[in-house]
Amino acid sequence: MPRVVWLLVIGMAVNVTGSSFLWPLNTIYIHDHLGKSLSVAGIVLMLNAGASVVGNLIGGTLFDKIGGFKSVLLGIAITVSALMGLSLWNDFLPYVIFLTIVGFGSGIVFPSMYAMAGSAWKEGGRKAFNAIYVAQNLGVAIGSALGGIVASFSFDLIFAANTLMYIIFLCIAVFGYRGISASASSQTSVIAESGAVKSHTKLYALLTLCIGYLLCWVGYVQWQSTISAYTQELNISLSHYSLLWTVNGALIVLGQPIVNQLVKRISSLKLQINIGIVIFIVSFGVAAGAQEFSAFMAAMVILTIGEMLIWPAVPTIANSLAPKGREGFYQGIVNSTATGGRMIGPLLGGLLVDFYGISMLFMLLIVLLVVSIFTTLIYDRKLKENKQLAHAS
Numbered sequence: 001m002p003r004v005v006w007l008l009v010i011g012m013a014v015n016v017t018g019s020s021f022l023w024p025l026n027t028i029y030i031h032d033h034l035g036k037s038l039s040v041a042g043i044v045l046m047l048n049a050g051a052s053v054v055g056n057l058i059g060g061t062l063f064d065k066i067g068g069f070k071s072v073l074l075g076i077a078i079t080v081s082a083l084m085g086l087s088l089w090n091d092f093l094p095y096v097i098f099l100t101i102v103g104f105g106s107g108i109v110f111p112s113m114y115a116m117a118g119s120a121w122k123e124g125g126r127k128a129f130n131a132i133y134v135a136q137n138l139g140v141a142i143g144s145a146l147g148g149i150v151a152s153f154s155f156d157l158i159f160a161a162n163t164l165m166y167i168i169f170l171c172i173a174v175f176g177y178r179g180i181s182a183s184a185s186s187q188t189s190v191i192a193e194s195g196a197v198k199s200h201t202k203l204y205a206l207l208t209l210c211i212g213y214l215l216c217w218v219g220y221v222q223w224q225s226t227i228s229a230y231t232q233e234l235n236i237s238l239s240h241y242s243l244l245w246t247v248n249g250a251l252i253v254l255g256q257p258i259v260n261q262l263v264k265r266i267s268s269l270k271l272q273i274n275i276g277i278v279i280f281i282v283s284f285g286v287a288a289g290a291q292e293f294s295a296f297m298a299a300m301v302i303l304t305i306g307e308m309l310i311w312p313a314v315p316t317i318a319n320s321l322a323p324k325g326r327e328g329f330y331q332g333i334v335n336s337t338a339t340g341g342r343m344i345g346p347l348l349g350g351l352l353v354d355f356y357g358i359s360m361l362f363m364l365l366i367v368l369l370v371v372s373i374f375t376t377l378i379y380d381r382k383l384k385e386n387k388q389l390a391h392a393s
Helices: 003-033 038-066 068-088 092-120 126-153 155-176 200-224 226-233 238-254 256-264 269-288 293-310 313-321 327-356 358-378 381-392
Strands: none
Touching: 003 038, 003 092, 003 126, 003 155, 003 200, 003 226, 003 238, 038 068, 038 092, 038 226, 038 327, 068 092, 068 155, 092 126, 126 155, 126 238, 200 226, 200 269, 200 293, 200 313, 200 327, 200 358, 200 381, 226 238, 226 293, 226 327, 226 358, 238 256, 238 293, 256 293, 269 293, 269 313, 269 358, 293 313, 313 327, 327 358
16 A cells, blocks of 8 residues: 555544544533433534535535645644634533534545545555544544544543644645645536436435435444434443444454455345345344443444445445436445435434433434335336336346
């Protein structure tokens, strides 16, 4: 792997390590330390995710106009400024404002990091993106583990540690990314790909698939919002809760060879996704009955196995459905769907738990996941019908 890609990988790991100090603990801080309801916590996380969507779209456009180096520096500068503010003022209103700005700034960074990785190692193909993906999950594992330990002493230290990691990331970017050449054509966004889509059947197929993908994310994000607060009610420590995410990230990094062998034995991506969704359902079934840390750990391990099957498969299908020249537009739909789930999930979960209790939330999540199995089964039905008609004619 080229040196510049290693620098991008290291930068991404530091970046995600910093953000992972905070994001697993947001709901706990808002609910337990600021005294707000889970519904309010859901709204705050929705604002953060919404700002991240805007940041992603603007980041892709900025990459086209000013290049990856300047885009990354701008995103980091915005994030560091907001984190410094968060370190000094973390009452409720400042927390909401600064957390929203953090979502916007970090959102600008990600598209340029991926684009630079692809440009810096064109002959590597998917290897460059896989390296960035693994670096993200390594950051999740390290940041979550350290975040829980630091938070057990003081939440103020969490804000300071998060800021420090982003300053380190800024130094890596300033001294390491200036010379990375990145072609503007290698990055695109939904805004940039706004032309007419000719293959409506394929677009409808993707949108149907993404309905299930959205519902999966609505369920998955509960682990970062309502379930995190629920573990505190059961007197599970912050360090133990953060350990769940450490295991999640470590399993994704270390389990790649096993999953690769498993995927080879699965006949289609559709089946792969549905197996993953069934595993998600089992995970939430285990979590619904959990009262002790060990049960939550078992549920997280099961969830991670499902995640490793679902998350890579949907962008792969999107790539295969995309007409030539519309790959970015189709991937933009997938990315927007995932972020939409992260926006809706905390608010929906918070409202359900506040008014009906945690058991009702788990029941609804299982129902939503069953719906996602159905949408995955039927997404390509029209494509098959068109193919049969073409053969018949």
